[in-house]
Amino acid sequence: MKYIDEVTMSLTLTDTAADKIRGLLENEDNSALTLRIFVSGGGCSGFQYGFTFDDEIKESDEVVDSHGVKLLVDPMSLELIDGAEVDYQSSVNGESFVIRNPNAGSSCGCGKSFTPAETGAGCANAGY
Numbered sequence: 001m002k003y004i005d006e007v008t009m010s011l012t013l014t015d016t017a018a019d020k021i022r023g024l025l026e027n028e029d030n031s032a033l034t035l036r037i038f039v040s041g042g043g044c045s046g047f048q049y050g051f052t053f054d055d056e057i058k059e060s061d062e063v064v065d066s067h068g069v070k071l072l073v074d075p076m077s078l079e080l081i082d083g084a085e086v087d088y089q090s091s092v093n094g095e096s097f098v099i100r101n102p103n104a105g106s107s108c109g110c111g112k113s114f115t116p117a118e119t120g121a122g123c124a125n126a127g128y
Contacts, residue, residue: 009072010082011037011064017097018067020088029054034063034070037086038100039077047080049099111128 008028013021021035032055042048054072062078064071075083084101104115 011066011071012085013066013071014085014087015067017088018069019085020097021069025053028053036072037077037081037117038050039073039080051097108118
């Protein structure tokens with residue numbers, strides 16, 4: 001496992017997202033839980049974002065600390081969301097986490113899936 005500190009951080013949370021994650025974690029009955037952010041194949045644009053609680057930190061995980069909240073990210077996902085900002089928004093359509101990803105060339109209307117840009121850290125340059 002590798003810790004990413006405030007200086008080398010490649011994934012950040014807004015204050016709103018950090019507060020929401022803290023609140024969600026407080027409602028769970030497991031103090032070992034951490035939020036895992038990941039990217040998987042699928043969605044209407046090719047890749048989709050995912051969020052889950054995990055109480056296991058894998059050897060290959062990157063541990064990101066932002067606003068006092070720890071996030072787990074696997075190396076392949078981090079390559080696709082490097083430099084991204086995670087926010088939490090409420091609207092008439094509901095509430096959700098939103099990822100502003102500089103590596104996304106395009107994203108679908110729902111904001112849950114994306115196509116990596118042809119330049120930068122997206123999958124076009126990752127050898128997938």
